[in-house]
Amino acid sequence: MSGGTVKCLVWDLDDTLWRGTLLEDPAVAVPEAIRAVVTELDRRGILQSVASRNEHDHAWARLEELGLAEFLILPQIGWGAKSHAVRAIADRLGFDHRTIAFIDDRPAERFEVSRALPGVRCYPAEAASTLTTLPEFSPAIVTEDSRHRRARYQGEVLRRTERENFAGGQDDFLRTLELDLRVRRATEPDLARVEELTLRTSQMNATGVPYSEAALRDLLDDDAHEVLVATLTDRFGPHGAVAVVLLAKHSSVWNLKLLTTSCRVIPYGIGSVLLRWLTGEAAKARVHLVADFVPTDRNRMMAVAYRFAGFTEQPCECVADLPVAAAEVRRMHLVALAQEPPTVLRVSAPELAVEGTGVTVWTASALL
Numbered sequence: 001m002s003g004g005t006v007k008c009l010v011w012d013l014d015d016t017l018w019r020g021t022l023l024e025d026p027a028v029a030v031p032e033a034i035r036a037v038v039t040e041l042d043r044r045g046i047l048q049s050v051a052s053r054n055e056h057d058h059a060w061a062r063l064e065e066l067g068l069a070e071f072l073i074l075p076q077i078g079w080g081a082k083s084h085a086v087r088a089i090a091d092r093l094g095f096d097h098r099t100i101a102f103i104d105d106r107p108a109e110r111f112e113v114s115r116a117l118p119g120v121r122c123y124p125a126e127a128a129s130t131l132t133t134l135p136e137f138s139p140a141i142v143t144e145d146s147r148h149r150r151a152r153y154q155g156e157v158l159r160r161t162e163r164e165n166f167a168g169g170q171d172d173f174l175r176t177l178e179l180d181l182r183v184r185r186a187t188e189p190d191l192a193r194v195e196e197l198t199l200r201t202s203q204m205n206a207t208g209v210p211y212s213e214a215a216l217r218d219l220l221d222d223d224a225h226e227v228l229v230a231t232l233t234d235r236f237g238p239h240g241a242v243a244v245v246l247l248a249k250h251s252s253v254w255n256l257k258l259l260t261t262s263c264r265v266i267p268y269g270i271g272s273v274l275l276r277w278l279t280g281e282a283a284k285a286r287v288h289l290v291a292d293f294v295p296t297d298r299n300r301m302m303a304v305a306y307r308f309a310g311f312t313e314q315p316c317e318c319v320a321d322l323p324v325a326a327a328e329v330r331r332m333h334l335v336a337l338a339q340e341p342p343t344v345l346r347v348s349a350p351e352l353a354v355e356g357t358g359v360t361v362w363t364a365s366a367l368l
């Protein structure tokens with residue numbers, strides 16, 4: 001079985017999360033060491049859920065009394081097979097089974113889960129108090145964003161339910177979310193999350209080039225570079241930092257060296273919105289835009305976003321003003337024109353075309 005960090009831990013309740021069996025002892029208690037594990041895993045951005053054979057309302061009420069309910073998403077409490085519960089959690093989260101862990105005091109339950117879901121890592125209840133010492137529960141990077149991961153997924157569950165019950169089209173649905181995209185210049189505390197976003201060679205990474213925290217820090221102090229981070233919020237809560245833009249400003253051309261967005265905001269078209277916003281800013285500054293693009297086997301969607309925004313591979317003499325790029329880099333070019341504001345979300349962003357720290361709100365007037 002492969003290693004890698006666990007993204008969600010599924011707890012059994014009786015004699016695992018708490019001592020005793022709820023049906024026999026309504027006052028089951030949670031040892032302090034276990035409570036500490038729950039809060040620490042939460043801080044590390046590891047999601048937690050429940051697969052328990054109990055009466056749902058009874059067990060959930062006890063979890064609320066114990067102050068643990070808020071840490072547990074998508075609880076599966078009922079009388080079905082544990083493997084069905086674990087599979088349901090993985091499906092709802094969209095997680096690979098290899099990123100799921102399951103902890104239960106009963107060997108028969110662990111066996112049933114292992115057999116049905118071979119990727120899931122299973123742990124006996126005795127391991128509970130030491131989970132935080134294991135490498136698979138110790139992500140390399142813990143950021144401000146990690147701490148909010150649970151709130152994000154809880155928001156996502158509500159959003160999905162809302163979407164399933166919404167009769168209109170996607171744009172109408174997006175407008176009901178009150179999406180608010182805030183672009184700002186990155187500062188020192190953002191660097192770990194910015195690095196994390198650049199490390200992911202995702203479908204939405206235009207170059208697949210990672211930037212180290214140290215390299216990014218140098219760019220923060222460089223007037224010719226903009227390191228921008230975008231956070232997204234809606235009425236169900238924060239999505240966290242979802243995009244990074246790295247821009248080198250030359251006199252006649254701006255070089256978009258990196259644009260990467262988190263895969264989880266693909267439904268909101270954040271990459272395209274950011275490209276249009278940058279295009280509008282470049283138009284104000286009367287410069288051309290050149291985007292570096294390195295095709296990977298995963299980022300075709302990003303290439304489509306660039307082409308949709310009007311970028312082409314036609315040559316332009318402005319490219320001569322840029323340092324020579326690495327051989328694998330394709331340079332996509334755009335003569336920037338003013339852009340209509342977006343109609344499904346509100347954007348606030350720094351004014352790149354002028355000196356200073358001004359922020360503009362860019363959105364269709366209907367959304368103001």
Ligand SMILES: [Zn+2]
Nearest residue numbers: 288316317318
């Ligand atoms: Zn040009």
